[in-house]
Amino acid sequence: xxxxxxxxxxxxxxxxxxxxxxxxxxxxxxxxxxxxxxxxxxxxxxxxxxxxxxxxxxxxxxxxxxxxxxxxxxxxxxxxxxxxxxxxxxxxxxxxxxxxxxxxxxxxxxxxxxxxxxxxxxxxxxxxxxxxxxxxxxxxxxxxxxxxxxxxxxxxxxxxxxxxxxxxxxxxxxxxxxx
Numbered sequence: 001x002x003x004x005x006x007x008x009x010x011x012x013x014x015x016x017x018x019x020x021x022x023x024x025x026x027x028x029x030x031x032x033x034x035x036x037x038x039x040x041x042x043x044x045x046x047x048x049x050x051x052x053x054x055x056x057x058x059x060x061x062x063x064x065x066x067x068x069x070x071x072x073x074x075x076x077x078x079x080x081x082x083x084x085x086x087x088x089x090x091x092x093x094x095x096x097x098x099x100x101x102x103x104x105x106x107x108x109x110x111x112x113x114x115x116x117x118x119x120x121x122x123x124x125x126x127x128x129x130x131x132x133x134x135x136x137x138x139x140x141x142x143x144x145x146x147x148x149x150x151x152x153x154x155x156x157x158x159x160x161x162x163x164x165x166x167x168x169x170x171x172x173x174x175x176x177x178x179x
Contacts, residue, residue: 002040002045002046002047003047005040005047005049006047006048006049006050007050009049009050009051009054009089010050010051010053010054011054013051013054013055013056013057013059013060014056014059014060014063016049016051017051017060017063017064017089020038020039020085020089021067021085023038023039024038024039024078024081024082024085025078026038027081028074028075028077028078028080028081028082029077030077033077033081037084038081038084038085039081039084039085039088039089040088041084041085041087041088041122042084042087042088042122045088048088048091049088049089051089051090052090052091057096058096060089061090061096061097061100062100064086064089064090065100065104068082068086068115068119069111069112069115072111072115073111079118082118083118083119083121083122084122086119086122087122087123091124092124092127093119093120093123093124093127093131094130094131098131098134101116101119101134101138102134102137104116105134105137105138105141106137106141110145110146110149113138113141113142113145113149113153114149114152116138116153117142117149117152117153117155117156118156120138120153120156120157120160121156121159121160122160123157123160124160125160125161125162125163126161126179127157127160127161128157128160128161135157138153139153139154139157
């Protein structure tokens with residue numbers, strides 16, 4: 001299934017995006033939350049989605065942001081599934097994704113900043129180091145809006161930097177932690 005979804009995400013990106021939006025919406029209710037994973041992400045994904053290779057990649061990113069904005073104020077069930085979908089679709093947050101987010105940091109509302117904080121929770125561990133300029137701009141903007149928003153942003157970035165699958169030798173620090 002992962003191979004088929006990877007193929008479809010590259011060649012039929014817009015339709016596959018809508019498919020995943022519907023899955024997240026379906027499995028983001030309290031009753032359905034534990035019945036299925038809307039998208040394989042992180043360690044559950046054997047083959048990565050290929051949205052970024054699609055000719056429609058920028059449009060997928062724009063539609064994804066618009067869809068997320070339609071669900072402003074959503075509960076934690078939706079936010080959990082939505083940020084995992086975002087991570088599965090766009091993987092490392094860099095390039096076009098950082099450009100989109102930076103535009104929202106500079107010109108968006110406090111709700112945009114809150115949404116970015118939720119999405120960054122699933123950023124890969126080196127994100128805070130690889131995207132220092134963005135991270136600083138984001139934290140400064142959050143601080144200018146409210147202390148609560150700054151705390152949410154810092155918590156999300158801390159979680160992204162320290163979470164994830166680790167491997168190594170028992171009794172020794174994991175290579176990811178040393179790095």
